[in-house]
Amino acid sequence: MEVAQDLRYARTHEWARLEADGSVTVGITDHAQELLGDLVFVETPQVGRRFAQGQECGVVESVKAASDIYAPVSGEVIAVNEELAASPEKINQDAYAAWIFRITPADPGELSALMDAAAYAGMIDAGQG
Amino acid sequence: MAIELQRTALHAEHLAAGARLIDFGGWEMPLHYGSQIDEHHHVRRTAGMFDVSHMLAIDIEGARARDFLRGLLANDVARLAQPGAALYSCMLNESGGVIDDLIVYLRAPERYRVVVNAGTADRDLAWMRERVRPFDADAVLTPRRDLAILALQGPEARARFWSAVPSLRAAAEPLAPFRCAESGTAFIARTGYTGEDGYEVMVPAGEVVALWRALRGAGFAPCGLGARDTLRLEAGMALYGQDMDESVTPMEAGLAWTVALDDARDFLGRGALEQRSPRFHAHGLVLRDKGVLRAHQQVRTAHGEGEITSGSFAPTLGMSIALARLPRGTASGEGVQVCIRDRWLDARVVRYPFVRRGRSLLDTAQ
Numbered sequence: 001m002e003v004a005q006d007l008r009y010a011r012t013h014e015w016a017r018l019e020a021d022g023s024v025t026v027g028i029t030d031h032a033q034e035l036l037g038d039l040v041f042v043e044t045p046q047v048g049r050r051f052a053q054g055q056e057c058g059v060v061e062s063v064k065a066a067s068d069i070y071a072p073v074s075g076e077v078i079a080v081n082e083e084l085a086a087s088p089e090k091i092n093q094d095a096y097a098a099w100i101f102r103i104t105p106a107d108p109g110e111l112s113a114l115m116d117a118a119a120y121a122g123m124i125d126a127g128q129g
Numbered sequence: 130m131a132i133e134l135q136r137t138a139l140h141a142e143h144l145a146a147g148a149r150l151i152d153f154g155g156w157e158m159p160l161h162y163g164s165q166i167d168e169h170h171h172v173r174r175t176a177g178m179f180d181v182s183h184m185l186a187i188d189i190e191g192a193r194a195r196d197f198l199r200g201l202l203a204n205d206v207a208r209l210a211q212p213g214a215a216l217y218s219c220m221l222n223e224s225g226g227v228i229d230d231l232i233v234y235l236r237a238p239e240r241y242r243v244v245v246n247a248g249t250a251d252r253d254l255a256w257m258r259e260r261v262r263p264f265d266a267d268a269v270l271t272p273r274r275d276l277a278i279l280a281l282q283g284p285e286a287r288a289r290f291w292s293a294v295p296s297l298r299a300a301a302e303p304l305a306p307f308r309c310a311e312s313g314t315a316f317i318a319r320t321g322y323t324g325e326d327g328y329e330v331m332v333p334a335g336e337v338v339a340l341w342r343a344l345r346g347a348g349f350a351p352c353g354l355g356a357r358d359t360l361r362l363e364a365g366m367a368l369y370g371q372d373m374d375e376s377v378t379p380m381e382a383g384l385a386w387t388v389a390l391d392d393a394r395d396f397l398g399r400g401a402l403e404q405r406s407p408r409f410h411a412h413g414l415v416l417r418d419k420g421v422l423r424a425h426q427q428v429r430t431a432h433g434e435g436e437i438t439s440g441s442f443a444p445t446l447g448m449s450i451a452l453a454r455l456p457r458g459t460a461s462g463e464g465v466q467v468c469i470r471d472r473w474l475d476a477r478v479v480r481y482p483f484v485r486r487g488r489s490l491l492d493t494a495q
Contacts, residue, residue, distance in 0.1 A: 038166040064165075
């Protein structure tokens with residue numbers, strides 16, 4: 001399992017990356033894709049929709065199970081990764097490259113309050129994930 | 130208190146092969162060895178092998194073994210015309226509900242071997258023991274936990290088996306589908322649960338590691354229960370505990386063809402079956418919208434409501450399929466709606482199996 005160093009993490013296994021333009025890119029972690037197994041369907045949020053932090057905003061489905069994606073920060077969705085509709089397996093191949101959506105954060109403080117890589121790795125090791 | 134999971138003789142081999150293990154009916158079994166979709170394709174295209182030693186073989190032998198089984202099972206073991214034949218059957222309770230589904234092999238006159246599901250094995254055995262008592266020494270049950278069971282499946286499975294174990298080729302090669310043979314300590318049947326050609330092989334647990342390694346050397350890909358589930362679903366094969374259980378009859382689960390009502394034979398559950406009219410029937414579904422069909426999703430039809438019993442993404446077809454209980458009167462080709470996360474998505478009722486021998490049956494069948 002890989003935990004990318006430069007990202008922030010939610011307890012619900014989303015990663016979040018602050019971009020140069022102030023937007024936040026969101027995906028699910030390598031640990032999450034490993035738990036789910038082969039992904040076969042990704043339901044991305046609609047561009048333009050607003051979500052509160054922790055709100056359900058999409059779904060990833062593997063052969064085995066469906067799992068909700070929760071917004072790691074509040075804000076408005078400005079882009080989704082269209083590639084995932086045809087190739088959900090890209091998340092299995094590289095969970096940190098296969099982003100799911102991009103959001104304009106309403107409160108930048110929420111991002112810095114998320115876990116860093118060490119804290120997330122520690123949470124998984126403690127068996128809470 | 131933690132419940133100790135049971136392990137098969139191949140546990141260490143599974144770990145060495147990178148298996149992700151799960152609790153399956155009290156057994157610690159491989160879910161997959163990396164990618165269950167790759168494993169699925171291996172079976173459809175070449176050859177895969179599954180450790181199914183969690184299933185239980187029960188030998189039933191004695192002067193009246195046949196009489197006992199004729200009264201116990203909904204299918205008729207009298208259809209096993211000669212040794213080396215196999216039969217699929219349900220075992221019913223008094224009200225016609227399915228206690229388990231199983232395969233019976235006739236090894237020799239009055240010598241049968243039954244293979245039952247892992248999760249139901251203890252109950253099955255208790256149920257059988259209760260009912261075998263009057264037969265005394267004329268029908269004796271022997272659970273065979275000493276045997277390991279491998280399923281070798283795929284278009285190349287038979288040939289690869291012959292090359293991996295040349296000593297068993299003479300016994301295995303002539304077998305027609307649904308026939309079995311024995312050679313030395315090995316029991317070989319041309320049966321399976323994937324819709325592909327292949328064998329199910331039983332050997333003493335102490336011999337199975339060597340066999341597993343020989344098969345790996347012959348190119349069999351280790352496959353987990355995840356692939357086994359998508360393969361059997363595409364093949365339209367019912368799964369006990371999902372597509373049927375004690376609350377439904379074989380007629381309601383799409384298994385009417387396994388119930389032998391053609392003579393006056395008295396078997397457990399027959400009286401109830403003949404009184405009860407089916408409340409629903411089993412159908413196949415294909416999702417037309419994007420998403421994944423899953424067990425317990427609600428279905429809306431022109432004839433009333435129904436429910437999905439098994440659903441998944443079908444790797445061979447590249448779309449989502451399901452088995453569903455739909456109201457009487459529902460016909461293939463009809464459009465229905467399935468509720469997925471509070472949205473009603475379009476699906477179509479289709480005949481199943483969906484896939485056989487590597488090919489989609491969807492376009493040719495309807």
